[in-house]
Amino acid sequence: MNTETSLYELLDGRYEEMVEIRRHLHQHPELSFQEENTPAYIADYHEKLGLEVQTKVGGRGVVSTLKGGRPGPVTALRADFDALPIHEQTGLPFSSKVDGVMHACGHDGHTATLLVLAKCLTEIKEEIEGTIVFIHQHAEEFAPGGAIAMIEDGCLEGVDVIFGTHLWATTPYGTIQHCNGPMMAAADRFEIEIIGQGGHGAMPHLTKDAVLIGSQLVTQIQQIVSRYVDPQKPAVVSVGSFEASNAFNVIADRAKLTGTVRTFDPGVRDLIEEELEVITNGIVSSWGAEADFHYYRGYPPVVNHEKETAYLAACASNVPGVEKTEEMKPEMGGEDFAYYLENIKGSFFFTGAENPEWTKTYPHHHPKFDIDERAMLTAAKVMAKAVLDYPGQA
Numbered sequence: 001m002n003t004e005t006s007l008y009e010l011l012d013g014r015y016e017e018m019v020e021i022r023r024h025l026h027q028h029p030e031l032s033f034q035e036e037n038t039p040a041y042i043a044d045y046h047e048k049l050g051l052e053v054q055t056k057v058g059g060r061g062v063v064s065t066l067k068g069g070r071p072g073p074v075t076a077l078r079a080d081f082d083a084l085p086i087h088e089q090t091g092l093p094f095s096s097k098v099d100g101v102m103h104a105c106g107h108d109g110h111t112a113t114l115l116v117l118a119k120c121l122t123e124i125k126e127e128i129e130g131t132i133v134f135i136h137q138h139a140e141e142f143a144p145g146g147a148i149a150m151i152e153d154g155c156l157e158g159v160d161v162i163f164g165t166h167l168w169a170t171t172p173y174g175t176i177q178h179c180n181g182p183m184m185a186a187a188d189r190f191e192i193e194i195i196g197q198g199g200h201g202a203m204p205h206l207t208k209d210a211v212l213i214g215s216q217l218v219t220q221i222q223q224i225v226s227r228y229v230d231p232q233k234p235a236v237v238s239v240g241s242f243e244a245s246n247a248f249n250v251i252a253d254r255a256k257l258t259g260t261v262r263t264f265d266p267g268v269r270d271l272i273e274e275e276l277e278v279i280t281n282g283i284v285s286s287w288g289a290e291a292d293f294h295y296y297r298g299y300p301p302v303v304n305h306e307k308e309t310a311y312l313a314a315c316a317s318n319v320p321g322v323e324k325t326e327e328m329k330p331e332m333g334g335e336d337f338a339y340y341l342e343n344i345k346g347s348f349f350f351t352g353a354e355n356p357e358w359t360k361t362y363p364h365h366h367p368k369f370d371i372d373e374r375a376m377l378t379a380a381k382v383m384a385k386a387v388l389d390y391p392g393q394a
Contacts, residue, residue: 029083058149072130187334198253
């Protein structure tokens with residue numbers, strides 16, 4: 001029996017442990033930059049494997065290192081472990097026990113996958129060529145994210161290549177999606193506070209209505225992409241919240257808009273930031289009001305490396321349980337895995353986690369989000385093959 005087959009069998013035998021870990025983490029989610037118990041759990045797991053473990057990397061990250069019995073390259077695998085400020089509505093028996101916080105993006109599954117993969121790789125470490133670095137990252141969901149701080153703290157020192165995956169609930173189980181070049185968009189955030197003049201709802205002529213001004217602003221913002229951006233260059237501008245709390249008969253003196261901008265092209269990114277501010281100041285000043293505008297640049301685009309992506313796709317096509325590998329179109333979601341790829345070569349891919357028996361699939365960041373847990377095993381096997389075979393590609 002070869003090393004690869006042996007590893008697959010070890011993973012199959014520990015699938016139930018993978019599920020158990022995922023469900024434990026799902027019940028005990030922690031928000032970005034507030035993770036305490038999760039990194040402690042991860043570190044303890046790796047320490048019990050006898051691996052070299054670093055904690056508080058970049059703040060709350062955990063890095064574990066497995067040295068193989070044979071010389072070879074240093075490969076890294078990354079999983080994130082933060083949750084979202086969402087109240088769970090799945091009704092699952094292992095639902096979140098933390099009110100208003102939920103693993104609604106699969107990070108619990110990412111962590112369980114990497115932990116059990118580390119355990120199985122440890123059992124065959126004498127057969128492994130090179131070194132494997134397990135990067136458990138905090139705070140993927142909220143910029144500036146955990147990746148950049150972990151990199152600054154040295155998590156990529158000596159690493160030759162990195163791979164990572166996202167369990168993707170809207171892609172069928174058994175499918176691996178890869179993408180050469182730009183895969184996920186730059187993810188920015190903006191905040192606009194409108195400062196008007198409130199008053200009685202029966203006397204609007206004596207006010208500067210912040211809700212009316214904000215409503216016009218929302219409408220005009222939507223025209224940035226359709227009338228300012230080259231239609232051959234993808235971009236998204238979305239207003240996510242509009243807050244102006246008042247009694248029913250009071251005209252608001254203040255309103256706050258927040259939203260996100262997604263782009264791939266640096267020039268388009270600059271253009272949208274500029275136009276957002278110009279439109280905001282123009283509309284607000286025309287009403288004699290004031291605006292407080294802030295634009296926060298988030299993660300850069302995820303740009304996969306050509307050779308490593310082709311290699312990853314070839315690996316996936318030969319993994320048991322993978323029924324389909326396909327080139328995907330770039331998508332507008334953001335991911336701070338981008339920072340790793342700006343520093344070293346590597347590739348990020350999607351592992352299909354949609355259960356074929358579901359009557360309705362809920363997207364990521366939805367209160368009823370869930371994954372087909374079998375996808376964790378598929379992801380583990382693809383990453384396993386990638387690290388085992390990579391010495392031949394060095």
